[in-house]
Amino acid sequence: MRIAIAGAGAVGQSIARELLDGDHEVMLIERSRQNHQPSNIPGAEWVLADACELSSLEDAGIERCDVVIAATGDDKVNLVVSLLTKTEFAVRRVAARVNDPRNEWLFTDAWGVDVAVSTPRMLAAMVEEAVSVGDLVRLMTLRQGQANLVEVTLPQDTPLAGSRVRDLALPTDAALVTILRGGRVIVPQPDDPLEIGDEMLFVTTEDVEQEIRAVVHGGKAT
Numbered sequence: 001m002r003i004a005i006a007g008a009g010a011v012g013q014s015i016a017r018e019l020l021d022g023d024h025e026v027m028l029i030e031r032s033r034q035n036h037q038p039s040n041i042p043g044a045e046w047v048l049a050d051a052c053e054l055s056s057l058e059d060a061g062i063e064r065c066d067v068v069i070a071a072t073g074d075d076k077v078n079l080v081v082s083l084l085t086k087t088e089f090a091v092r093r094v095a096a097r098v099n100d101p102r103n104e105w106l107f108t109d110a111w112g113v114d115v116a117v118s119t120p121r122m123l124a125a126m127v128e129e130a131v132s133v134g135d136l137v138r139l140m141t142l143r144q145g146q147a148n149l150v151e152v153t154l155p156q157d158t159p160l161a162g163s164r165v166r167d168l169a170l171p172t173d174a175a176l177v178t179i180l181r182g183g184r185v186i187v188p189q190p191d192d193p194l195e196i197g198d199e200m201l202f203v204t205t206e207d208v209e210q211e212i213r214a215v216v217h218g219g220k221a222t
Contacts, residue, residue, distance in 0.1 A: 007077075011071050013040060026043070052084070065091055082113045086113075136151070137151045139151055150212065152213065158217065167194075175204070177203055
């Protein structure tokens, strides 16, 4: 895929390296000469321009990108970049970095955002996940708030220990997508056993999150 990243600070450059390792074509758009450092990531295409300007995006050929990531440290800039790339250039997928959690409500499809990633919220979720066995931890919001990626670690007292994936009485609008067990990433199959300490990742709507927690602790949805 061809991916454009607006903002070549520490976050933007880190994302670029990961994407290049995945054999994607990456373009970094940066307006600051201080951050415009092509020698740091020679495998990427670098553009010295303001991604909030329509003409700059046009000159960069943003319409040829499959994905745009607005990764600057300024929420206002990320919103403008998202809106322009989605509405003016019809980029298929736009992801935006949320720096201040208080602004998260703005990062919706109304501003052209398909996926909003709140760094503070993700860090807080990681801390919660590390200490909250059995509790449901929201890791990420998907589809402009229509669904969430949540994690639950099976506690010692769960009645699900020894049962199988097919035995999960999940509510409607919830799906088990991955089980993390030790160093393994398991794509769940109906006959796979469940073990204490399994980190279970679900995609679900907010309305049924607590029903998933009830399944983990009580063995069924309530």
